[in-house]
Amino acid sequence: MDNVQIAEMFSQMAKILEFKGENPFKIRAYVNAARSIKGLDEELALLYTSGNMGSIPGVGETLQKKIVEMLETGAFEAYERTTGEIPPGIIEIMEVPGIGPKMARLFYEKLGIISIDQLSKAAREHRIRRLPRMGEKQEDRILRSLIRLQQNRDHGRHPIALAMEIAREIKQELASNPHIESVFIVGSLRRKMDTVGGIDLIAFSNEPQKAIISFTGLDNVIEILQTSTTKASLIYKGDIKVELRIVDKECCGSMLQYFTGSREHNIHLRKLALSRGYILNEYGFTDVSSGRQTLCTKEKEVYDFLGLQYFPPELREDRGEIEASLTGKLPQLITKEDIKGDLHIHSNWSDGVNSIEELVQAAIQRGYEYIAITDHSPSTGIANGLSERRLLEHIEEIEHLQEIYDDIRIFSGTECDVRTDGKLDYSNDILERLDIVIAAVHSGLEQDRAKMTRRIIAALENEHVDILAHPTGRKFGRRPAYDLDMDRIMTVAKEKGKALEINSSPWRLDLDDINARKAKEHGVMIAISTDTHTIEHFDNISFGIDVARRSWIEPDDVLNAMNLKEICACLGVPKE
């Protein structure tokens, strides 16, 4: 079992216990443990074998034993026993948004409902509204929730690129409204998560009601979910949920901080505040003894108050940043200005749109010191992969352009297929003639963990390979990452001096933040590349940088943050 599955078991256990009316603090312990496990960088199975399970916050002796049980048997006895005591469909009912353990219990006790179908039927027959503390609106809400659930299975999250574009569009429209002074993007989008569940905005306005009306009246609104005097949420084009809050200027620092999250980061801050005698909420700090309130108009003041350094939003995940800040050890995160070149680019020689010359000119415009043209190898037939003969012509073309453009270094390269047996798609004689070799898996994706790990390690062991592209192969909405022994791959990468890629394509973002952080901890170099197929893709670099920043990556960890002299030395190629 992996971490997500184990966390899910604990979450479910909490709901079941609540359904049964058990001790609320015991329930919270399960909730806390689940949350803590979800945020872990390391696999529980590894922590178990290395004897480090005691280090997980919120997981004490009892829950550790249950984790071991799950790792060994796929379940734990207490879970089996407790779920056995309630009808099986109850768990599914509690998964419906808006229905928690208490309602599920009410429906069960009063109407004998033990399945989603029965719930749906009861709602349509207006039996729900007659229950205590229920009514017409509750019944309606449940029905809509059930319908939405049916429609939206697996379509809950949106890639950051799409969400960011919509957020900026809305922000711009709202900012031009006379009733609205400023608009800020908050939530997971501000923290630059690779996918987001929705868009959260906050704004200042001296006419909140009018601001809300102009928000709900935007052109591309599909459905208004809820409105109040200071808040509204709606479904926008692209089926994305957008939420806007109007907040007071005098506490806007606290509001920005609070609504940016993450939830885990905020919980940690509140506990820290409490240990120092203050209650922290979205308005500011309250002194527990005197009741005196301190409002924060700037976000930085919240952190100053607690004696912490300012956290870039990308770090706010409670993955050790607060501890690091207390000891003054926050990383100096990589920025766009640190990037000196792009090492994964396709031209119209394979499946790209632009000529090599157009790409070179675009790179010069972006101020890059170097680029690598890395067209596909023959196995990727669908992408017009280069035969050995065409690859040699490709190298000649690059040498020719290099003579014309002397203000940028053009590396000749390849994105070379790793075949199912781990062999590369070109002979070593050919690879030797290239400045840079990226190894990549494009086929045989259904291989199991052991085979795929062996295959990739074999590629990394080839002396000519410099970088492993999109290491886990995931594509949002298309396919999950393949199962890999990342620790082994990173150990080999470190040993052999190979870099791992953060592929900046918004559909890949691979490595993700968890794996990239792991790579850094292994001391493996990272290449932040765009996998450009058309000139516009150069701009995707910002998404790759977002992932790197969420992974605590600093300029020294990044291959293409090296200047020309350094990277030539690293690749073992001449500077000119």
Add this chain to the structure above:
DNA sequence: GCCGTTTTCGGCCCGACTGTTTTCAGTCG
């Protein structure tokens, strides 16, 4: 069930919103 810079017992993060009530329970973030 977890946890400790007042604690191995007695606490456990905070607030908004909704819909139902007429002071609050449940859910969510």
